[in-house]
Amino acid sequence: xxxxxxxxxxxxxxxxxxxxxxxxxxxxxxxxxxxxxxxxxxxxxxxxxxxxxxxxxxxxxxxxxxxxxxxxxxxxxxxxxxxxxxxxxxxxxxxxxxxxxxxxxxxxxxxxxxxxxxxxxxxxxxxxxxxxxxxxxxxxxxxxxxxxxxxxxxxxxxxxxxxxxxxxxxxxxxxxxxxxxxxxxxxxxxxxxxxxxxxxxxxxxxxxxxxxxxxxxxxxxxxxxxxxxxxxxxxxxxxxxxxxxxxxxxxxxxxxxxxxxxxxxxxxxxxxxxxxxxxxxxxxxxxxxxxxxxxxxxxxxxxxxxxxxxxxxxx
Numbered sequence: 001x002x003x004x005x006x007x008x009x010x011x012x013x014x015x016x017x018x019x020x021x022x023x024x025x026x027x028x029x030x031x032x033x034x035x036x037x038x039x040x041x042x043x044x045x046x047x048x049x050x051x052x053x054x055x056x057x058x059x060x061x062x063x064x065x066x067x068x069x070x071x072x073x074x075x076x077x078x079x080x081x082x083x084x085x086x087x088x089x090x091x092x093x094x095x096x097x098x099x100x101x102x103x104x105x106x107x108x109x110x111x112x113x114x115x116x117x118x119x120x121x122x123x124x125x126x127x128x129x130x131x132x133x134x135x136x137x138x139x140x141x142x143x144x145x146x147x148x149x150x151x152x153x154x155x156x157x158x159x160x161x162x163x164x165x166x167x168x169x170x171x172x173x174x175x176x177x178x179x180x181x182x183x184x185x186x187x188x189x190x191x192x193x194x195x196x197x198x199x200x201x202x203x204x205x206x207x208x209x210x211x212x213x214x215x216x217x218x219x220x221x222x223x224x225x226x227x228x229x230x231x232x233x234x235x236x237x238x239x240x241x242x243x244x245x246x247x248x249x250x251x252x253x254x255x256x257x258x259x260x261x262x263x264x265x266x267x268x269x270x271x272x273x274x275x276x277x278x279x280x281x282x283x284x285x286x287x288x289x290x291x292x293x294x295x296x297x298x299x300x301x302x303x304x305x306x307x308x309x310x311x312x313x314x315x
Contacts, residue, residue, distance in 0.1 A: 207250035
């Protein structure tokens with residue numbers, strides 16, 4: 001155990017140096033911790049402990065892919081092992097896999113809501129996803145005397161400021177001059193489409209598709225919802241609940257008149273009819289992300305967990 005504590009100190013120093021070096025960019029490299037602060041409720045399998053140590057050692061050498069492989073093996077043995085979850089979440093974030101980091105850290109915080117290191121990692125993952133509202137909310141749950149609190153708060157404030165500046169600049173560049181004669185004539189034209197210039201806010205929008213009636217469907221990864229924007233711009237929650245977990249890919253099946261959704265967290269693809277009834281089409285997938293349906297009824301599914309594309313005939 002003394003050996004493991006030594007690693008934590010090394011990573012804290014390593015984190016401080018790199019965090020200051022890359023202050024204005026994200027995701028930011030953070031330390032990993034080989035030993036949990038929380039007393040384990042049961043004895044952890046020695047092989048899982050060894051695999052986490054190998055993962056930490058490999059991460060220090062910059063081989064994050066191999067480090068994740070060790071940690072995933074540890075989690076197969078001990079699915080609720082806090083050290084494995086923390087280090088996996090931290091490394092995913094360094095790899096810019098912010099959604100993966102968020103999901104893993106959520107699991108850890110469900111086991112121990114008082115793991116402030118994990119919550120701060122979650123804040124950094126949310127910053128990487130540009131979900132500043134939730135990042136601010138999560139940061140409020142961390143005591144201000146926590147070691148990394150002030151540094152991460154400064155990062156969040158800076159990223160919010162940069163984001164707002166870029167938005168204002170973009171609006172200014174896209175605003176036509178009212179002295180321009182083309183602007184005056186264009187402003188009188190009625191666009192020949194049901195949705196005019198439309199800008200809507202979501203927590204973490206991923207997939208988007210449109211049906212034959214010009215209804216827009218948007219998957220919101222963090223809130224586990226599918227929202228529908230009708231042709232007359234009426235917005236409503238189309239689907240949510242236990243069968244919508246981390247929705248990412250969307251495609252509309254014209255033949256069955258159903259919406260197909262890939263669920264990244266639960267590893268399923270479901271179909272949703274017009275009244276919102278949900279049916280599981282495919283399960284046991286490994287982090288399904290994008291989906292595509294061809295005219296012959298073949299469904300193409302990209303599985304990030306398997307690093308492969310699966311093809312299934314659904315008609």
